[in-house]
Amino acid sequence: MDPRETLKAHILKTAILTDAAFDYLFSHFKLKSFKKGQAIISEGDKVDHEYFVISGCLKAFFINDEIKMYILQFAMPTWWTSDYGALYNHTRATISVDCISDAEVLCLSNDDREKICSEIHQAEHFFRWRTNRGYLASQKRLLSFMNNDTKARYEELLAMYPQLYNLVPKHLIAAYLGVSRETLSRLYNAQK
Amino acid sequence: MDPRETLKAHILKTAILTDAAFDYLFSHFKLKSFKKGQAIISEGDKVDHEYFVISGCLKAFFINDEIKMYILQFAMPTWWTSDYGALYNHTRATISVDCISDAEVLCLSNDDREKICSEIHQAEHFFRWRTNRGYLASQKRLLSFMNNDTKARYEELLAMYPQLYNLVPKHLIAAYLGVSRETLSRLYNAQK
DNA sequence: GGGCTTAGGTGATGTACATCACATTCTGCA
DNA sequence: TGCAGAATGTGATGTACATCACCTAAGCCC
Numbered sequence: 001m002d003p004r005e006t007l008k009a010h011i012l013k014t015a016i017l018t019d020a021a022f023d024y025l026f027s028h029f030k031l032k033s034f035k036k037g038q039a040i041i042s043e044g045d046k047v048d049h050e051y052f053v054i055s056g057c058l059k060a061f062f063i064n065d066e067i068k069m070y071i072l073q074f075a076m077p078t079w080w081t082s083d084y085g086a087l088y089n090h091t092r093a094t095i096s097v098d099c100i101s102d103a104e105v106l107c108l109s110n111d112d113r114e115k116i117c118s119e120i121h122q123a124e125h126f127f128r129w130r131t132n133r134g135y136l137a138s139q140k141r142l143l144s145f146m147n148n149d150t151k152a153r154y155e156e157l158l159a160m161y162p163q164l165y166n167l168v169p170k171h172l173i174a175a176y177l178g179v180s181r182e183t184l185s186r187l188y189n190a191q192k
Numbered sequence: 193m194d195p196r197e198t199l200k201a202h203i204l205k206t207a208i209l210t211d212a213a214f215d216y217l218f219s220h221f222k223l224k225s226f227k228k229g230q231a232i233i234s235e236g237d238k239v240d241h242e243y244f245v246i247s248g249c250l251k252a253f254f255i256n257d258e259i260k261m262y263i264l265q266f267a268m269p270t271w272w273t274s275d276y277g278a279l280y281n282h283t284r285a286t287i288s289v290d291c292i293s294d295a296e297v298l299c300l301s302n303d304d305r306e307k308i309c310s311e312i313h314q315a316e317h318f319f320r321w322r323t324n325r326g327y328l329a330s331q332k333r334l335l336s337f338m339n340n341d342t343k344a345r346y347e348e349l350l351a352m353y354p355q356l357y358n359l360v361p362k363h364l365i366a367a368y369l370g371v372s373r374e375t376l377s378r379l380y381n382a383q384k
Numbered sequence: 385g386g387g388c389t390t391a392g393g394t395g396a397t398g399t400a401c402a403t404c405a406c407a408t409t410c411t412g413c414a
Numbered sequence: 415t416g417c418a419g420a421a422t423g424t425g426a427t428g429t430a431c432a433t434c435a436c437c438t439a440a441g442c443c444c
Contacts, residue, residue, distance in 0.1 A: 062335055062339070064339050068339075070335060070338045070339060072331065072334070072335065084324075084327070084328060084331070085328050085331070085332070088324065088328070117317065117320070118313075118317075121313045121316065124313065124316045124317055124320060125309065125310075125316055127320055128309070128316060128319055128320035128323060131320060131323045131324050131327055132276075132280065132323050134327050135276070135323055135326050135327040135330060136276060136277050136280070138327060138330040138331050138334060139264065139276075139277070139330050140277070141334060142264070142330060142333060142334050142337065143254055143262060143264065145334065145337050145338075145370070146262045146337075146370040147254070147256050147260075147262060149430075149431095150430080150431080169390085169391065169392090170391075170392070171390095171391070171392080178337070178338040179431070179432085180431075180432055180433075181391085181392075181393095182392095182393080182394080182431090182432080182433080182434095183430085183431055183432075185392065185393055185394080186393085186394080186431095189393070189394090341400075341401095342400080342401080361420085361421065361422090362421075362422070363420095363421070363422080371400095371401070371402085372401075372402055372403075373421085373422075373423095374401090374402080374403080374404095374422090374423080374424080375400085375401060375402075377422065377423055377424080378401095378423085378424080381423070381424090
């Protein structure tokens, strides 16, 4: 769970970096610890960092008309999260991020990412591939939304992240699936 | 509508390239023309190219259990499309691409893209930003799916792409919105 | 450890949508 | 130009889900 080694192993899966280059890159990250329930990005905030999860679990979510919450992403260790729309377009946060459990994250500022990307070709390569994976995951989820009913999406989610079942309260799973907590409850309590 | 100038203007919005570098990059693209209705990628195909639309309109879609079609993307001029999952993971196409109207596209192979990205840092930069924009669009659409009803999504789509209303048959718009053609028909024929 | 907050279950009811069925128009092409 | 197939409209009916209302059980906190 060493932050430096976690990030290093993660990046070296897709990029080739000398130790010196990685050390330089790593010097731009700041380690922060958060408590369960603590907010990292709140709606309306200025957003200038993205976050790499070392331990714990975050959620990135959107709240509409002050009532309903939709979860865009559960961020587990080695996942990246932020309000990327706000981060890239320099607008205020519409997506919030907070901690489902105590968590440690590595923070990287938008400016530093762009600086590193322009200085180190392989860093740009890494971030291209990371974004690409995010794009494919998002597209897959979109298709699943159009194509599958709630039950199928629920089973798909648990098959992909079995830890979630114990880690995350059920109403948050409902908010990820885009259904009411009542519907989710009825789903897995149904006879058969 | 010169293909070379269209691509050049598109790329120079996010990357800095000398004329020579752009010429080199451009030499890897092949121009192809397609007729309305013609398939570019069919389910089960080996996928090794992505496509930059010069003129016309394509659709990228998924068909489930041989019956229902879901449209992931209408690709208009200066848009990129492919089955990126298959392209990056070297698997067979699950997403198909075909032509809604006659179309001209520039084709770039996966190998050539990776080659260019490793040779030209600014090309890697461009493709990172392109993917990033796709990711943000996909995330926005996902949120819209969870948060808005069909009518709101229909109006959102037409506000963003007014040309679609005349260019694209309504049952394809329904397939993009993820509702039945009947529901869409009733929606905009409703009194008021 | 009593009370308060949060998570979760369950019934009753309403609604947006799918589905099926069929009618009507449009369009391309032999 | 006339016909086949595609696109579109519309009614009747079924269903998955939301919503509201209320209940129980499990943290958590001074």
